[in-house]
Amino acid sequence: MTIRWAEIHPEDCTLDVENLESKLSSKTKLVAVGYASNAVGTINPVKEIIRIAHAAGALAYVDAVHYAPHGLIDVADLDCDFLVCSTYKFFGPHMGILYGKREHLQRLRPYKVRPLVDTVPFRWEWGTLNHECIAGITECVNYIADMGRGQVATSPHPPNENRVGWGTPRRDNSRRAAIVSAFDQIRRYELRLMRRSIEDLKEISKLKLYGITDPECFDWRCPTLALRVENQSAEETPLALATKLGERGFFAWDGNYYALNLTERLDVEKSGGFLRIGLVHYNTAEEVDRLLEALEEIVRG
DSSP states (O other): OOOOOOOEETTTTEEOHHHHHHTOOTTOOEEEEESBOTTTOBBOOHHHHHHHHHHTTOEEEEEOTTTTTTSOOOHHHHTOSEEEEEGGGGTSOSOEEEEEOHHHHHHSOOOOOTTSOOSTTGGGSOSSOOHHHHHHHHHHHHHHHHHHTTOOOSSSSOOOTTSTTOOOOOSOOOHHHHHHHHHHHHHHHHHHHHHHHHHHHTTSTTEEEESOOOGGGGGGBOSEEEEEETTOOGGGSHHHHHHHHHHTTOOOEEEOTTOHHHHHHTTOGGGTBEEEEEOOTTOOHHHHHHHHHHHHHHHHO
16 A cells, blocks of 8 residues: 655645645545644645545545534535544534445445444444433534524623624524534634734744735635744743743643644654644634733743
C-alpha cells in the first residue's frame, strides 16, 4: 500500500488542490481530507475534492471533527462516501460518529465476531451501544435546533441582535430547518468575532498569525487562530504564552494539536508549535477584547 499526501501553500496554509489532483491515478482507492484544520482554521474545498476523487475512481473520506461546531454539514450535498466527527466538538458527549453510504456499508466486510448479525448497521456496531452518549447526542442536536428557533440564549446578557440564539423563530418549524438556521447564525456571528480578532492581532507587531489573513477569503476560515511570537525568547514560547493567558483567566492551548505534519511542514514543531485561540458562538465581543488586551500586554511586556 502506498500513501501520498498533498502539499499546502505555506503562506496561508491552504491546501494545494492542483498538487492533490496530480497525486491521483486509476490506482487510487481512497482520498481522505479534513473539512477544516484544527490547527490553523483553514476550511478545505471538500466538495471539489470529493468530485476530483470520484473522477479518479476513488472513494472520498472526510474528517469533519473540527468543522462540525462551525458550519452545517450536508453529506448528501457533499456526496462523500464516508464522514466522521465527534459530538464533543459540537457541544455533546465524547462519542465518535461515522456516516457511510449504505452501498459501502453493505459491500464492505468488517471483521466481527461470528454471533453478530450480518445486517447493516448492526455488523458495524458491536456489542451493547453507549445509550447514555446517544441520549446526550440527541440533546446536543436539540440544543442547536433550539438556537435556530430563537429559543436559546447563548450568554447571560440581555437580548442583542449580535448574539446567536436571539433570532426570530422560523415559520418552517422542522428540526432540519432550525438546524440550518442555527448554523447560518453561528457562521455569521463567528465571522464577526474572527474579523475583529484578526484585525487586532495584526496590530501586535511581534506576533505571526498563521493561516488565511485576507478578509476577502474569510469564508474559507474557521475562528481558530494559530499564533507565534517571531524570534521568540524562552519567555515567549507558545507554552509560556498559554500559561500566562491561563493565569489571566483565558484558556488557550499550545503545541501541535496532533497536526504534526503541518507543524513540521511549517518548521515550528521543534520550537513549541503554536499558541491556539479558539472562538465559538457563545463567546462575546467583550471576551475577545479582553483576551487581545491580555495577549498584547504579555507580548509587549
